[in-house]
Amino acid sequence: MSALFTPLSIRGIEMRNRLWVSPMCQYSAVDGVPNDWHHVHLAQFAAGGAGLVIAEATAVSPEGRISPEDAGIWTDAQAEAWAPIVAAIRARGAVAGVQLGHAGRKASTTSPLTGGRGTVAPEAGGWTTLAPSALAYDTFAEPVALDAAGIEKVVEDFADAARRAVAAGFEVVELHAAHGYLLHQFLSPLTNHRDDEYGGSFENRVRLLVRVTEAVRAATPDVVLFVRFSATDAAEGGWSVADTVAAARLVGAAGADLIDVSSGGLVPQQRIVTGPGYQVEYAATVRRETGLRVAAVGMIDDPALAENIVADDRADAVLSGREWLRDPHYGLRAAAALGADSPAPAQYTRAY
Template identity: 70%
Template sequence: MSILLSPLTLHGVTLRNRLWVSPMCQYSAVDGMPQDWHHVHLAQFATGGAGLVMAEATAVSPEGRISPDDVGLYTDAQRDAWTPIVAAIRARGAVAGVQLAHAGRKASTWAPFAPARGSVPPEAGGWPTVAPSAIAYEGYAAPAALDRAGIDQVVADFAAAARRAVAAGFTVLEIHGAHGYLLHQFLSPLSNRRTDEYGGSLANRARLLLRVLDAVRAAAPDAPLLVRLSATDWMDGGWDLAQTVTVAQWALEHGADMFDISSGGLVRHQQIRTGPGYQVGFAETVRRDTGAPVCAVGLIEDARQAEQVLADGAADAIMAGRQWLRDPHFALRASVSLGDEIDYWPAQYLRARPGWA
């Protein structure tokens, strides 16, 4: 059996393989409510053999949405709308996860396929945004700096969303601390210019993330808890890999089980260098220096490439996004490519399995 298609146990939960679906925003919600699109979109990956199906960045408050078309878990009605979707994922043998998020200064923006760009004005359904400091993301409206009461509310919102996620049936939770969203904004000195206990030193800039971790762990004590981190801002003077390693070590002490290592997203003028597996080295460093399990992401597009990442000891699991969109049966095809026998080919699809008679 390949490493890629071998099981992995995390916080007492066993996932059938290590080829997982990254959270991918669909910008298809109505008032934060997932729709039939989300049901079909996510359940198909479970049919296709994924070990973990992670629902997209799901806002913990209305103002935490990236766009007016984002899903949320800040009402009980949203919890109830997620419940049949989660059940469909689980019925097909995958573990269901959700990424809990707050977009901060990158909230209230138009969806990527909308005709407009930038911040959504109030008359079109937009809202004022918040951040650690009143520094705008280039091309977006200026945010208001959160006061201490606002910070406390963010922590409470993450905890409440975690409780709703568990009630909806989600097994795995991920805290979004990457891609320039609120928790990343607090971490990076490029966006955090505070002079109180939430700014300045690394310990201060990490304080909100660690408080959120404590709150989510208390709200969901039995859930495997992932944290997505951007390993670098790809900018001089910004967040970097050394700080990522240190904060990951602290996060382990606050209840994190695994890290999902990505990069970038904080500033528009980032100097990013892409290529096949371009972020794998970041994951490998975090894994080596903390001893924690990690997911690798970033242009990992075929089974043999994914298997090699795991065989090299760079990661414990693979999160893929675009490749799952291209091929919702990525894991089934991977089993053929790697010569593995798996017992979760859907019976309805066996006639398409190479070598089936």
């Protein structure tokens, strides 16, 4: 039997296989509301055999968007727009998840679809960005350091967004604490220069993420909860794999069910060598050291590689992104390559 195409059940929610779709920003929403593009984009992966489809980084507040074109879930209207998309994913046999995020100092930026790169000024539809400390990312605008009330609002925004996600039908919620966005900015000493209870020591820097995890778990006690980490900043003096292991234990105790392990994104001077499966060993380390479920990600574009990662117990599941964009039926192709039972919809079975 194929390990990759063995079901995985968490909190009574069964993913039919362990080949999943990573959240991928589409920069195609209007006022945070998803539309027909998101519907077709996400539903095709479910028809293509994915076990879990995670919708893109979805902002928990207007100021949490990466760009003005980002999707959101800070209003009931946005949640209602997500509902038929979630239904379409589930109707095609996959579980629907959503990644909740706040971009922090990397917010209010130009959509890459326009070909630009930089901060969108308030007069052009952008906004003042927020961060743990008033330190700009690269050439972006300098953010404002969050005060105590602002931190409380972040916690409440994540909890409220999780409630709306569950109301829309999502069965998996992922907290985005990676890639240099707000929760990651609090974690790393490179971006967190605070001298209060949220800065300085490891215990203080991880405090906001633990509080958000606890708040989301309390608000949505039955949801399957993931936390995505960048395992390392890949920069001198930054967040490390050992830090990720320690933080994973804390969020696991706070209610997280699975750790989604990526890397980098915090500072432009990072040094990362990429290649097929280049982040898998980070996931394997977290799994081995904590006993928690983990998902591996990072150029896992070959079914045989994905199979080996799961079969060798280096990860409980595999997330891919660009390969699903290249081939929305990657799951069906992978099942055929591995000799597994095909998750093809009845309308497609003649091809398999």
